[in-house]
Structures are given as structure tokens and as C-alpha cells.
Amino acid sequence: MAFNVINKTIMKSLFSKPATAMYPVIKNEFYPNTRGSIEMAKIENCSFCGICSKRCPATAIEVGKSDKKWEIDRTRCIVCNFCVQVCPKNCLNTQRSYTAPMRDKSSKLFTAYGPVVQEVASGTAAQDNPTQVEIVEEDA
Numbered sequence: 001m002a003f004n005v006i007n008k009t010i011m012k013s014l015f016s017k018p019a020t021a022m023y024p025v026i027k028n029e030f031y032p033n034t035r036g037s038i039e040m041a042k043i044e045n046c047s048f049c050g051i052c053s054k055r056c057p058a059t060a061i062e063v064g065k066s067d068k069k070w071e072i073d074r075t076r077c078i079v080c081n082f083c084v085q086v087c088p089k090n091c092l093n094t095q096r097s098y099t100a101p102m103r104d105k106s107s108k109l110f111t112a113y114g115p116v117v118q119e120v121a122s123g124t125a126a127q128d129n130p131t132q133v134e135i136v137e138e139d140a
Contacts, residue, residue, distance in 0.1 A: 030096040035079040037099040038092060040070055040112040046091040048114060052083035068114035074099055075108045 021028070030036065040046070048068055053061040060076035061083055063069070084092045102108055 032096075034096045035081060036095045036097045037074070038072060038077060038079065038081075038083060039095050040072075040091060040110075041093045042089070042091045043070070043112045043114050045089045046070060046114055047089055049088065051086050051088065052092060055082045055086045056080075057082065069111060070114070071109055071111045073109055074102070 048063050048065045048070065050063040050065065053059075053063045056077075057080060058076045058078045060073045060078075062071045062073075064071075079094070081094055084094055
């Protein structure tokens with residue numbers, strides 16, 4: 001009796017299309033509500049207020065207002081989208097693709113630096129106008 005069930009399954013599998021997708025050839029399509037990973041889209045608009053880090057239930061986000069640093073620990077993030085919802089400047093968004101797997105622990109942190117404001121110290125011009133500032137971009 002069991003032999004007939006196995007034969008039926010084999011014949012059905014032989015004449016139907018495969019149940020699995022050919023992944024490298026055909027890429028997976030993500031659904032519209034897929035939550036893949038959080039990214040800092042507009043670092044220049046960020047005010048580094050820290051609301052996203054306060055709202056994160058997994059404490060995966062750290063914000064440094066003094067050094068204008070925004071950092072997320074990819075291993076702790078549960079992609080709940082709370083940080084994206086509460087961001088007042090809409091700097092954060094969710095990608096519909098997943099993050100690449102980590103090969104070492106150095107890639108678990110994603111850090112973004114904002115523009116650093118430094119005072120211009122060029123002779124008497126800085127002494128005459130103390131409100132003059134220069135914006136310096138730092139590479140991450």
C-alpha cells in the first residue's frame with residue numbers, strides 16, 4: 001500500500017514544475033510591507049536629537065549629539081520600524097532588501113557622521129566675527 005503512495009508522489013513530481021525557486025538565476029521579489037533593514041538616508045538633515053535611540057526597544061541605536069554620530073548595531077536591531085516612525089526629520093527609512101551576512105564582527109556596526117561645525121581660526125577675521133563657522137564633512 002505504501003509503495004503505491006510513493007509511486008504516486010514520484011510521478012506527480014516528475015511531471016510538474018519544481019517546488020523551489022532557482023535563486024541565483026531568479027531573484028526573490030520582496031513584498032511591499034517587507035521590513036529588511038534600517039538605513040540613514042539623509043544624514044545632512046538629521047538634528048541628532050536622539051528620539052530614535054530612545055524609542056528603540058532593542059537599544060540598537062546610539063546617537064552622539066556632540067560628535068554628530070549616528071550608529072546602529074545590526075545584530076541587535078529587530079526591524080520594528082519604531083525609529084523610522086518617530087524621526088521628526090524623516091532621515092531614517094526601511095529598505096526592502098535584507099542586509100548582507102556578516103563575515104566578521106567589525107561589520108555589525110553601521111556608523112554615519114553628520115557635518116561637523118568648527119570655528120574658523122584664521123587671524124583677526126575670527127576675532128572680529130566670533131559667529132563665523134565653517135562646515136567640514138567627515139567621511140565614515
